[in-house]
Every structure is written in structure tokens, then in C-alpha cells.
Amino acid sequence: MYRVLKATQLADRVFQMWVFAPHVAHHAKAGQFLIVRVNESGERIPLTISAVDGDAVRIIFMAVGKTTELLSSLRPGDMIRDIAGPLGRPSEIATYGTCVIIGGGVGIASAPIIAKAAKAAGNYVIGIIGARNSGLLILEDEMRACCDELFVATDDGSKGIHGFAADVLKAEMEKRTIDCVWIIGPAIMMKVTSGVTKKSNIKTFVSLNPIMVDGTGMCGSCRVQVAGRTRFACVDGPEFDAHQVDFDLLMQRGRTYQPEEHEALEHYHEHSCSCKGGI
Amino acid sequence: MEDRAAGQRVHDFFEVSSGLSPDEALFEAERCLQCKKPKCVNGCPVGIDIPSFIAEIALGNFRKAAEIIKADNMLPAICGRVCPQETQCEGQCVLSGKEKPISIGSLERFIADWERAHGTSVPDSQPPTGRHVAVIGSGPAGLTAAAELSRLGHRVTLFESLHEAGGVLMYGIPEFRLPKEIVRAEVEQVLAMGVEIRLNHLAGRSITVPELMKFDAVFLATGAGLPNFMGIPGEQLNGVYSANEFLTRVNFMHADQFPGYDTPVKRGSRVVVAGGGNVAMDAARVARRLGAKVTLVYRRREEDLPARANEVIHAREEGVEILSCANPIRIVGDTGVTGVECVRMEMCALDETGRPSARPLDGMTFTIDADMFIEAVGQGPNPLLISEIKGIEREKAGNVAVDAEGRTSVPRIFAAGDVATGAATVILAMGTAKEAARSIDRMLKEE
Structure with missing residues (x-):
């Protein structure tokens, strides 16, 4: 059992939570993730390790399904049944020169820990965070503190630059030499944004978030196609060379359980009044 | 003991067979010829004293029978269900040519189920040695090694990456062949011997190889979990x-x-x-x-x-x-x-x-x-932890190379079960685990 230490809402349906999990906190590196199982009847879902402080790790998630809604209902002092991690390979941090860390939507959660690591490795770090609107923008102050420069973009122009993170990236690429890019966000956003760096052949990483079960390489649910080869995001990733990833397939496989996800959420809403998710 | 009708069991996940009744067990035990040189024991990868436990069943001493089995095998309810007895103990039974071989597997299961229903006892352990062994993986090999090392007086910490112990016994074998309550009960018996368990710990990630090397020995029992x-x-x-x-x-x-x-x-x-x-x-x-x-x-x-x-x-x-x-x-x-x-x-x-x-x-x-x-075209060893261990030799199929006593090419690291042999049966994993555990014991006691 792992105790929730802090729980706050960051934006519309976006929550952050600090959880006591020393085995994860003491070993976590930028780019890794953990697996959460909220209670005895829960599913195992992967979430990025967004920050580490002593014995605690931070997770940030959007309440879009049964499990994330249930998770968002937990208060400090409540227990999470299981947390496994850290999982996956850490980000390939090296001294590249000028790095751009791009976070889109709830994917911004992964950005500060990578930005900090890149900065510590001696890179000049540019942050770009984007969201549909200002109300969905998270971790702006934190990113500002750990990046040399930060750009903010919103799809509707309600804050910062009116446009996509890809537009900001394109503009910066024209102004200066960029050596390495990380893009973390929804699959479609990663596909579009990594298209920008493809022509110039800039080293670009994306962090993939396919459906997982065990997260340790045992089931193959998270298989993705990278450079025409089957790779497991849980043990070979989650970060891959953006220009080699089959994003269409990633999106197709991500939709596998859409009807079931809908059913689980409805079932939860019907039953959540008296027996909060438990059996 | 009869199998439930297929038309019924295809609609549920309950066990196919209900097991022997006490009368059936007594009758079956009495058929045993009590061979002077029992071949059945040679057929058992963990070397259970089969004629002795069957003799105790025939006398109605079920608890004594359980003690005899557990001296060599801490997972009898599991083995009684999933072992390929027809090619092991029962295949060696001298009665197999003439009449039916003794249903050794059913008898083992009967005793384990009887003991579970009537209260289990924890086998005696040797005095503490002060040595501490890390066992990686809580499947059949890891549980067997943990029990054996604990019995020999060593402190054991078992690392499991999933949220429940049992490995393939939990995630792989379906409920109708091996009820999960039975796995849990036998895991509990191993833990009752004093074995500590760390769930949700993926070795190589939640605990690093240098941290593992601080133990007096490391036992790799990570199985063959990587699907082809x-x-x-x-x-x-x-x-x-x-x-x-x-x-x-x-x-x-x-x-x-x-x-x-x-x-x-x-x-x-x-x-x-x-x-x-x-x-x-x-x-x-x-x-x-x-x-x-x-x-x-x-x-x-x-x-x-x-x-x-x-x-x-x-x-x-x-x-x-x-x-x-x-x-x-x-x-x-x-x-x-x-x-x-x-x-x-x-x-x-x-x-x-x-x-x-x-x-x-x-x-x-x-x-x-x-x-x-x-x-379902086979599984290989999960390379995650192995690839983090510098200098460990692997065979072509990816499994860890070991000698006859379960030693890997790296001092103090031992391996058994599917990670060493390639995908095989539960009982073979247990047999190799027992050998390797004894080899760790010899190493620790000679030092």
C-alpha cells in the first residue's frame, strides 16, 4: 500500500499527486514511468514519473476514464494498492548542445524532469508547452524555472502564442541550430510535431504511451512499430526515435478498448455513490 | 474422482476435477507395492519420498504424509495438479505395464488439500546463519529456492515485479487447472517460514544490480516471461x-x-x-x-x-x-x-x-x-535484469548459462528455472531451483 501525500487539481480534469513510494523514488530517472493499480479490482495503468522528492514521486494525470477518475478522488492519507517502478529506459540524456523539450497537454507532466536532466548535462534548454487553452496549461512556473527559455502556446490563443507547439518549434528552428528535441503529448501531436524536425534530421525523441498490462515486458500489449520492427514500449521505450515511429498504428491500437473504457466509466458512475470503486 | 462434464465446465472457471475423496485415497494408497528400490522417486525432479508418504496415507496418517511431502516440496497442491506425472513419477511406476500406475499426483493433491483444510504446519528451519540471499522472481523456481534457503537457516528476501506472488502460477495457468486460492495458500506457507517479500519491485529497476550484489548471494528465478x-x-x-x-x-x-x-x-x-x-x-x-x-x-x-x-x-x-x-x-x-x-x-x-x-x-x-x-508460440527469458549484469554468460536462446549446480559465470549469482533452462515445466523449474539453493548453501557455509 502506498500513501497519497498530496493531491491537488492543476487544470480542468488534470490532477497532480505525490505518493510515498521509496523503491520508485530512489531509483527513478527522467523519462521513466510507473504502474499504478488503485485498488484490489483495479487495472494497471502506466503514468509518467513527473518529479521525485525524497521518498515520494509525483504523478500527473487527466481524469478521462474509470481508473483516472477513481485516482482523482483520492485524498492525502488515502492508500493506493500498488505502485511498481521505475519502469522503462531513462531518457537518453547527453550533452547535445541546444535541446528543446516540448510538452503538449497533460504530456507537459513529463517535461520538467527531462528539462532538468538536460540542463544538468550542460545543454541550453528551450521549453515549449502547449495546450488547447490556458485553462489546460500546467507546470508553467516549474518549466520556466528549469529552462533557459520557455515558450507557451495555446490552440485558441487564450495564452501565449496563438498556435501549436509545432509552429513555435518551426520558428525557433529557423532562428538557430537545434541539436535535440523531446516531444511528449498526445499521439497525434507527437506525430505532427516530429514531422517538423524530420526534414532537418534533428535527433528527436517521443515518449509513447500505449496500452500496457504488466509493464515489464511480459505481455506484449504495448508493442509498437519502430523502424519497421516490433518493440515493446515498456522495456525498449517508452522513448523512441520519433522519425521511426508508426504513429498511425499507435493510435489504432490505442483505440482497442474504447467501448470497454466507456462501459467501465458508466459502470463506475452508476456505482460510485456508495462503494467508491471497491469490491 | 471424475472430471466434471465438459458441457458444464466450459461455462465456468471452476476446477475440472474435484480430487480424490478420503476413501478413494486410501484405496489408491493400498495399491502401492512399496518397492524396495522405488523408481517413482527417480522420476520426481524434486525427489519426494513417494512410497513413504503413500504408506502413511494407507495408514490414515494424512498429517504425517503431508510432512513427508513438504520436506522436499513446499508446493504440493500446485504440483499435484500441474505436474506431468505421466512422464515422471507415474511413468516410472512398476504397475504402469501391468495395471494402472498409482495416481501419485492425485494422492499428492489429496494430501495437500487435506492439510490446507485441516491446518498447515510450518516445517522446522535450521538455526539462523546470518547470511542473506536475494531471490528474484516468485514463480515456482523462486518460491522453491526461498523455501529451501529459509529451511537451511538463511535469511531470504524475495523480489516480485507484479502485485502478487506466484509468477506463472498466477498469471499463466488458468483457474480451472490451478485455483488461485491454492497458489496464495502455498505462497503463504513459504512466507510463513520467514521469507520476506517485496512486491512491485522489478529487479534491475526498483533495486539495482549493485544493490543486489550487497546480498551474500543472488538467485535469479525470473522465468521465461517474454512472449515470442x-x-x-x-x-x-x-x-x-x-x-x-x-x-x-x-x-x-x-x-x-x-x-x-x-x-x-x-x-x-x-x-x-x-x-x-x-x-x-x-x-x-x-x-x-x-x-x-x-x-x-x-x-x-x-x-x-x-x-x-x-x-x-x-x-x-x-x-x-x-x-x-x-x-x-x-x-x-x-x-x-x-x-x-x-x-x-x-x-x-x-x-x-x-x-x-x-x-x-x-x-x-x-x-x-x-x-x-x-x-502461443513460446516464451524466452526476459532480458531486462540479465542485460544489466555485467559479464553474465548467456546461451544462444538467451537463457543464462549455468553449471550443474546452478552457478552462473558471475560469482555469487545463481540461476534456476526457465531463465536457465528455457521454457519448461513447473516441476523442472523447482528441481533445478532446489539444486541451486543447496549449492548456495554449500558456498555460504564453506566461507
Whole structure:
């Protein structure tokens, strides 16, 4: 059992939570993730390790399904049944020169820990965070503190630059030499944004978030196609060379359980009044 | 002891057979000839004193029988159910030529079930040695090693990456062959010997190799958890599962009870399973229980099926169609599966195992309508931890190279079970684990 230490809402349906999990906190590196199982009847879902402080790790998630809604209902002092991690390979941090860390939507959660690591490795770090609107923008102050420069973009122009993170990236690429890019966000956003760096052949990483079960390489649910080869995001990733990833397939496989996800959420809403998710 | 009717059991996940009654057990035990040089013991990878425990059953001393079994095997209720006794103890029984061999597996199961119902006792351990061993993986090999090392007086910490102990016994073998409550009970017995367990700890990640090397010895029992894929077109379609994923979702995450449990699984109406081993049979039988019409496609002849004969019989009784001498070559569909294209296989010269090598017959293809495809074509060792250990030698198949006593090429690191032998049976994993645990004990006590 792992105790929730802090729980706050960051934006519309976006929550952050600090959880006591020393085995994860003491070993976590930028780019890794953990697996959460909220209670005895829960599913195992992967979430990025967004920050580490002593014995605690931070997770940030959007309440879009049964499990994330249930998770968002937990208060400090409540227990999470299981947390496994850290999982996956850490980000390939090296001294590249000028790095751009791009976070889109709830994917911004992964950005500060990578930005900090890149900065510590001696890179000049540019942050770009984007969201549909200002109300969905998270971790702006934190990113500002750990990046040399930060750009903010919103799809509707309600804050910062009116446009996509890809537009900001394109503009910066024209102004200066960029050596390495990380893009973390929804699959479609990663596909579009990594298209920008493809022509110039800039080293670009994306962090993939396919459906997982065990997260340790045992089931193959998270298989993705990278450079025409089957790779497991849980043990070979989650970060891959953006220009080699089959994003269409990633999106197709991500939709596998859409009807079931809908059913689980409805079932939860019907039953959540008296027996909060438990059996 | 009779199997429940197939028409009934295909609708539930309860056990196929209910086990022996006390009267049946007494009757069976009395048939034992009590050979002076018992061959059955030679057939047992963990060397249980079979005639002695059977003699105690015949006298009605069930608790004594349990003590005798547990001196060599801490997982008797599991082994009594899933061991291939027909090729081991029972295969060696002198009665097998004349009449029926003694049902040693059923007797072992009877005793373990009886003890569980009447209160278990923890076997005595030797005085503490002050030495501390890390055991990685809590499947059959890890549990056996943990119990053995604990019995020999060593402190043991068991690391398990999943949220519950048992490894393949929990995630792989279905409830109707091995009820999970029984696995939990036998795991509890191992823990009651003083073994500590750390769940949710993926060795190599949640605890690093340098941290593991601070223990007096490290025992690798990480199994063969990495599923092979066939590498055929269409494998990425929604509705294509490795048997590991399909079985884990149902056995370990209870997807059959979705949405009561949160993990979903697709319920195919027509499922094709590729493979012919026990895992393939398990996947096929689980798919039947979820309501599908199931066709199992195997590339060799029926007599070559590597699964236990009994599992093949059970699968067929439950309506699994077995299509031999055929192999899937393409999964058809747009985003989901609509069919599985197969090719007829020609049987060629027998190989060293006595099975024919199979060769596809050009142009002899056909397509089976299906909305789900499950691949049960073998597993290899998970390389995650092994690749973090500098200098550890591996064999071609990826498994860790060990000597006859379970020593790897790295001092103080031992390995047993599937990670060392390649995918095999529960009991072989336990046999090698016991040997390696004793070799650790010798090393620690000589120092």
C-alpha cells in the first residue's frame, strides 16, 4: 500500500499527486514511468514519473476514464494498492548542445524532469508547452524555472502564442541550430510535431504511451512499430526515435478498448455513490 | 474422482476435477507395492519420498504424509495438479505395464488439500546463519529456492515485479487447472517460514544490480516471461494477443469479470490460437469459457502436440477444434481481425526429438474466419535484469548459462528455472531451483 501525500487539481480534469513510494523514488530517472493499480479490482495503468522528492514521486494525470477518475478522488492519507517502478529506459540524456523539450497537454507532466536532466548535462534548454487553452496549461512556473527559455502556446490563443507547439518549434528552428528535441503529448501531436524536425534530421525523441498490462515486458500489449520492427514500449521505450515511429498504428491500437473504457466509466458512475470503486 | 462434464465446465472457471475423496485415497494408497528400490522417486525432479508418504496415507496418517511431502516440496497442491506425472513419477511406476500406475499426483493433491483444510504446519528451519540471499522472481523456481534457503537457516528476501506472488502460477495457468486460492495458500506457507517479500519491485529497476550484489548471494528465478511473436503480417491488428497477454488479463487481472474488475479483454466470437503446448491449450480453453468458437492451429501432427495428453483431451472435450499440419502465415483485417490465413504443412524427416520438421506446402493456403488471434508460440527469458549484469554468460536462446549446480559465470549469482533452462515445466523449474539453493548453501557455509 502506498500513501497519497498530496493531491491537488492543476487544470480542468488534470490532477497532480505525490505518493510515498521509496523503491520508485530512489531509483527513478527522467523519462521513466510507473504502474499504478488503485485498488484490489483495479487495472494497471502506466503514468509518467513527473518529479521525485525524497521518498515520494509525483504523478500527473487527466481524469478521462474509470481508473483516472477513481485516482482523482483520492485524498492525502488515502492508500493506493500498488505502485511498481521505475519502469522503462531513462531518457537518453547527453550533452547535445541546444535541446528543446516540448510538452503538449497533460504530456507537459513529463517535461520538467527531462528539462532538468538536460540542463544538468550542460545543454541550453528551450521549453515549449502547449495546450488547447490556458485553462489546460500546467507546470508553467516549474518549466520556466528549469529552462533557459520557455515558450507557451495555446490552440485558441487564450495564452501565449496563438498556435501549436509545432509552429513555435518551426520558428525557433529557423532562428538557430537545434541539436535535440523531446516531444511528449498526445499521439497525434507527437506525430505532427516530429514531422517538423524530420526534414532537418534533428535527433528527436517521443515518449509513447500505449496500452500496457504488466509493464515489464511480459505481455506484449504495448508493442509498437519502430523502424519497421516490433518493440515493446515498456522495456525498449517508452522513448523512441520519433522519425521511426508508426504513429498511425499507435493510435489504432490505442483505440482497442474504447467501448470497454466507456462501459467501465458508466459502470463506475452508476456505482460510485456508495462503494467508491471497491469490491 | 471424475472430471466434471465438459458441457458444464466450459461455462465456468471452476476446477475440472474435484480430487480424490478420503476413501478413494486410501484405496489408491493400498495399491502401492512399496518397492524396495522405488523408481517413482527417480522420476520426481524434486525427489519426494513417494512410497513413504503413500504408506502413511494407507495408514490414515494424512498429517504425517503431508510432512513427508513438504520436506522436499513446499508446493504440493500446485504440483499435484500441474505436474506431468505421466512422464515422471507415474511413468516410472512398476504397475504402469501391468495395471494402472498409482495416481501419485492425485494422492499428492489429496494430501495437500487435506492439510490446507485441516491446518498447515510450518516445517522446522535450521538455526539462523546470518547470511542473506536475494531471490528474484516468485514463480515456482523462486518460491522453491526461498523455501529451501529459509529451511537451511538463511535469511531470504524475495523480489516480485507484479502485485502478487506466484509468477506463472498466477498469471499463466488458468483457474480451472490451478485455483488461485491454492497458489496464495502455498505462497503463504513459504512466507510463513520467514521469507520476506517485496512486491512491485522489478529487479534491475526498483533495486539495482549493485544493490543486489550487497546480498551474500543472488538467485535469479525470473522465468521465461517474454512472449515470442510469429512475425507475420497483421500482427499489429487490434484483437491479436500473445497468449501471455490474454492469459494475464483473464487469470491475473480477472478480465472475465469486467466491468466488476477494471481490466478488459476482447471477447472473440471465433478465436484462432496458434501453437500446441500447454500454454496454447490454456489460451484455447479460456477463450472457450469466454464464449468463443475456438480453432487451435498446430504446424505438426496431432501426435506431436507438446501439451500434456490430458490437457489435449480436456481441450477437445470442451469443444476446441484442433487443426494440425497447418500454420498461420497472415492475419487478415483492416484495424481488427477478420480472418487468419494458414498454409498446409508437409511433414519431413524426423528431428532428434522424434518429431517431423514441418515445411509449408506452396500455394496450399486457406483462411479461417476469426475476430481474434492468440499466439502461443513460446516464451524466452526476459532480458531486462540479465542485460544489466555485467559479464553474465548467456546461451544462444538467451537463457543464462549455468553449471550443474546452478552457478552462473558471475560469482555469487545463481540461476534456476526457465531463465536457465528455457521454457519448461513447473516441476523442472523447482528441481533445478532446489539444486541451486543447496549449492548456495554449500558456498555460504564453506566461507
